[in-house]
Amino acid sequence: MKILLIGEYSRLHNSLKEGLEKLGHEVTIIGFGDQFKDYPVDIKLYKNYKKGLPKFIKRIIYKVLNFDLISLDIKKQFFAVKNKLQDYDVVQLINENAFNTIPKTEKLLLKYIFNHNKKVFLLSCGTDYISVNFAYNKKYKYSILTPYFEEKEAKTSYYYALKFTSKKHKKLHHYIYNNVNGVIASDLDYHLPLQHHKKYLGMVPNPINTDILKYTPLIVKDKIVIFHGINSSKYYKKGNDIFNAALDRIKKKYTDKVEILTVTDLPYNTYINSFNKAHIVLDQIYAYDQGFNALEAMAKGKVVFTGAEQEWLEFYNLSENAVAINALPNIEYIVNTLEWLILNPKIIETISKNARNFVLTKHNYITSAQTYLKLWTKD
Template sequence: MKIALIGEYSGFHTNLRDGLNELGHNVVSISDGDGFKNFERDINLKSNNKNKYLRVLDYIKKVGFDINYIKDYDIIQFINPIIPPFLNLNINKYFINKLINNNKSSFLVCAGDDALVWDYWESGNNENLRYSWIKGTIKDYIAENALPYWENENILLWNKELIKEVNGIIPIMYEYFRPYSQFIDKVRAIPIPINLDKIKFSENKVKNKLIIFHGLNRYFAKGTNYVEKAFDILKSKYPNDLELIIAGKLTYNEYTNIIKDTNVIIDQVLSYSMGMNGLNSLAMGKILLGGNEKENNDLLGYEFNPVINITPDVKTIVTSIERVLDEKHLIAEKSYESRQFVETYHNHVDVSQKYIDFWLKKL
């Protein structure tokens, strides 16, 4: 099949493209590389022009001419109804509708906050969550003196309009599945694909100190405020046993380099699930603290999950790290469990086949 993957989310479409290629399909990826993360792509939507007027001309060329080559594809798939860098609603609608009209079938992946997800959880449905990233996200935007673009009512209407247009919808985790479950005839949750051929596994060995890393990105939404407080407590209690690192705004290559010697990764505190960074860390053989709630495990069919579940509670984070420290002699053994989990549930070829099966079912 001829397949076009439009948009990027922390390497999601890059990994899916790799798996589909290995299964013999003809795949093109179209994105801006997910901003500073700069993932590889076949058609680049990013403009390097610093002059805003020349940048607009670049975007007009990309939307008006470059995508004309994407015609008569069997499958086109979007990540979210707004495709960066085209944050302007009208440009997005033109861009996406043109692709839908020029190709045979279209699908929407739910990965990251979009207008429908935001509206669902902000409208009181989050009472069913024991904890949520919503309030943290609002704090992040207030700190930047901005509002989430998806709070725009017109973008929500466009989100709902697009749902009617596409053949199917694929949420990647529980937090995104719940809002879209109202369209259950179109929806199937499928795990995130991870290309294990690109991620080297190394037995997780503790040297002088147990090294723990937390990525600084979306400070309140990820729960970094809780991690910082936990680290302050741990630094004073275990100055000779722990090396605690918080760093952010890293490209994918910078991120993988900094965690090569890391033993433990703290992912998102306010999530029921794991994202790309968490899964990449597990594939490398790291111990992961993050989202491991029953709701997501049941949805994605996990029969085992090595992630240490943490919640927005400083004491819980501290005690979880203390337990890892007490059992550091088991870390090398547990690193194999981390890799096995990703091999079992997130292998990019197996996940790509699940996408193909779903696409064909909805054609």
């Protein structure tokens, strides 16, 4: 089949592409590369007007004329390559705002996609109308909006998520759902809000290419290395403030037993190797399931603090803390759990093996690609 994947978050579409190509399909990715992470794409789109004088001019024009220069620019880029975006058997959107334009422009671009390709599917991956409203109405125990409710930072920093609650995005959401052939969730955080929706086809666990992620069995001989990767734009949304507070206490109490590595805003190709020497990786707090960073770290055999809620344990029939550590929004809990691992290094070695095996069996990129193909081709 000829397949077009629109958008890229956290390397999901790249891993899916690699699985699909192993199965003999022709795959093209169009997208921005997810900002500083710079994931590879086949057709590159650019977000201009993001800094300096162009950004200032863009803001003034938007305030005065309610006209978005970024959307206009992306629209021009899209139609410059429109002939490369037609006649596909399957198209998949990374989410409801795959082109990162205002709803009016997004609808125009999607209309072209719907009219010039056979089947189009939507991936619920990242914020969208249903998941954000689910979080806004506090139907999760906690979510990326928990720091918003706790007023940890300016409300304007939640614009990207909360824009999906607007009337314009609601209309865009309904337009997309009325035209796609089906909706697929990438993990439990998106599966839970979609249950029982008539367009929902089910969850396909994130595809991880373990062929390119080297596994080294963890053996604790000297200091335990704890790695904390920070995305500065999502500092509170990922719970980095809680991790940092816990690490400060661990550092003071176990100076002779731990080494702490902290990095900020690294491109993917640098980031993926920056935690190679780590035993423990602190990923994110406000999640029920693992995202890509966590799964790739687990594939390398790291003990990861991430989303591993009861719903996830039940879905995969797992015991608590056997494969990953459920990172709760509680400093005391994070400190106590880190202490438990520091004082019991053999447990680190056991979880490491379990984590690698879990990703191999439940997140294999070829098996995942096969599941997507079944969903895309069923009547």
